[in-house]
Amino acid sequence: MTAQLMTGTDLARETLERAAERARHLEAETGVRPCLATVLVGEDPASVTYVAMKRNRCARAGVESRHVPLPAATTTEELVAVIRELSEDPTVHGILLQHPVPAHIDERAAFEAIDPAKDVDGVTMASFANMAFGHDGFASCTPGGIMRLLDAYGVDPVGQHAVVVGRSPILGKPMGMLLLARDATVTYCHSRTVDLPAVLATADIVVAAVGRPEFIKGEQLKPGAVVIDAGYNPGNVGDVDFDGAMGRARLVTPVPGGVGPMTIAVLIDQTVDAAARQTALAAASV
Amino acid sequence: MTAQLMTGTDLARETLERAAERARHLEAETGVRPCLATVLVGEDPASVTYVAMKRNRCARAGVESRHVPLPAATTTEELVAVIRELSEDPTVHGILLQHPVPAHIDERAAFEAIDPAKDVDGVTMASFANMAFGHDGFASCTPGGIMRLLDAYGVDPVGQHAVVVGRSPILGKPMGMLLLARDATVTYCHSRTVDLPAVLATADIVVAAVGRPEFIKGEQLKPGAVVIDAGYNPGNVGDVDFDGAMGRARLVTPVPGGVGPMTIAVLIDQTVDAAARQTALAAASV
Known part of the structure; x- marks a missing residue:
């Protein structure tokens, strides 16, 4: 079995094109x-x-x-x-x-x-709480980009066991909250997790966000899993053993060309959103 | 095997006595x-x-x-x-x-x-983010009380698989974040979780916070688990089948007399904290 590649380049380009169109429109109007x-x-x-x-x-x-x-x-x-x-x-x-x-x-x-109105990178505590509670607000860009990738590839998180490996404030933690808001069963694993392989063996969706090269091995994955590699280590190496994952999973993001392009696309998309909202607010308060 | 009861009444009384002592001290001083x-x-x-x-x-x-x-x-x-x-x-x-x-x-x-400085019930988004990021701040009272119960009974969450059943903004969600901040491997389960029994079977710590009477059965628990019942349904019934849990777990909170008293104790403890901080701030700004 060979997994399908889940690339972010095309989706990022489309996202940027739509953002550019909205930016042009905003500038023309205002x-x-x-x-x-x-x-x-x-x-x-x-x-x-x-x-x-x-x-x-x-x-x-x-x-x-x-x-x-x-x-x-x-x-x-x-x-x-x-x-x-x-x-x-x-x-x-x-x-x-x-x-x-x-x-x-x-x-x-x-x-x-x-x-928070300008937090287009989604790093403030207010943005985090918005993500956790499913409110409107800016997503942390990498987790936000990953959610868009899942949608683009038809992966519905509802009821899926999503395992987030890593718990940083701008990646792992918001990632889990966004998946939970979309009705996944979410497990946070990290450096103190005792039996990571046992958890991974039950994961329908894995998000690797640890920053350790090829930390997750192909044979640890549940056959048919969706594997999102948010790691980016020296030498263009992700947190997942790519070849191993391709032999076992259903969908795998490459590194580079997977999550990375989406991170930047979301940043710019959210900047255009922020400009549109702030401009509308300024107009309303004149 | 019969589990040990994990009661909150004594710990709540001690917590309240210490809070009362601090309140007296504050009033005497200021x-x-x-x-x-x-x-x-x-x-x-x-x-x-x-x-x-x-x-x-x-x-x-x-x-x-x-x-x-x-x-x-x-x-x-x-x-x-x-x-x-x-x-x-x-x-x-x-x-x-x-x-x-x-x-x-x-x-x-x-x-x-x-x-947020007066959010002694821990319900604001700012308090939630503080809990999630392990910063100082007020805990949501029930999850905060549960953490104190775990500490009082010597249950160290590090590396334990903690399963939180329920994801409400003031109970399940902050509960998971507090456990994660203490290095547990945390899984959030909820109404859309597909195979709850499979997750429960691997849970070292279970927090039931769904509001459905006896929703979690004794035979679903991992032998020797720590079972926290944060449910409180009509007729003094928790979310866990108490007798079943007592026959299988290591520690079980009763309903009533488990989590409930701690919730109120934390509320009052945090009110005294808030008063002390605000009084110190007011004094500093004179």
Whole structure:
């Protein structure tokens, strides 16, 4: 048996095209061009590359990006002040603080300085609670992109046993909540899980979000499972043993070209949403 | 085999005694007596009883309770306005909106009108996110009480498979997050779960929070499991078949006398905490 590839490239392109169309429409109607502020602390090469990719996609979708590079020695207080200013700036509709920030910074404090109305990356506690309670709001981009991938490939989570491996605040935790809101039976596994193989053996949907190369082996999967690899390790290697998974699962996301493109597409889609909402609100309050 | 009873009455009494001691200390030091506002919409007999119990426990712990009864026809806007006023009232330290409110009211909007600093019942989205991310903050009282029960009986959740049956915003969802923050492997089950018995068979800790009498049967439990019954159905019946559970599990909470007393104790404990924090803040800002 060979699984079907669950690629994100085409869906991401379609998502970006629709976002671009909505951005054009918004600008034509109101003169407002959506604007994403990208905040990068330090010069970590991977982060520099990610931010450049995001800004590049913005440009292609007709979304302005305002880059705010800050020195690696920036303090939490300084970063919070910068983000607060962006939160209050009416010409900025979305704010992305590139993760991870240097270790001396209180990342949570920095995230919480983002106005939830501009939290297009879905990192605030308010956005998390919205996801958990099934309310409107911005999704954390990677989990949000994964939900769109599942929909595009006809995977209905209702009643499925979805196993999320990893519990980070912007990936694993919101992922489980989004799946639960769609009526999956959700299990969170992590580094302290005693018998991961036993849990994986019963998983209809697996989301790997641990950041350890090929951590999940093909033979650990339930035959016919849907396997979402949200890992991205050095050398273009995911968290799942790809060949093993392809021999056993029903649907498998490749790395790269699976989850990654969807993450950026959701970011930009949500930025256009944010701009449209803020523009409508501003018009209503005139 | 007969399980050990995991009663909440003694632990709740001790918790209340410590809260009363702290309340006395606060009043002696600052002249401030902790005050819980209890908001009750309508006259549902069970809710009337619950609120009376809570106010009675307040009185015994030296906590003032300010009762705010509202007619059943109260609108969402009216309720929100009342709660906002209490949120801004410096003589009120904690706010309890008795759940459930009449169906025509947007309960979430009402909950969100509670200042998170006064959310001693742990119902706001901010409190939920704090629980999920392991930050300081008020716990939803029933899940918070259950965590204290587990600690008191020496049940360490690390690496245990904890199965939460039910996913309500103030019980099941925060319960799972608190267990996950304590390093359990957590599974959320609910009405759309396809094979609940298969999940229960692997559960080291079961929290039943569905509101269906004797929904979980003794023979479905893993031998030696820890069984927390957070259900409370008419006729003093829990969500777990008590006799069956006693014959198979290691620890079982009775209904009543298990989780229930802890819920109220945590509410009052958190009210005293809230009063102490707000009084310290007020002193610091003078």
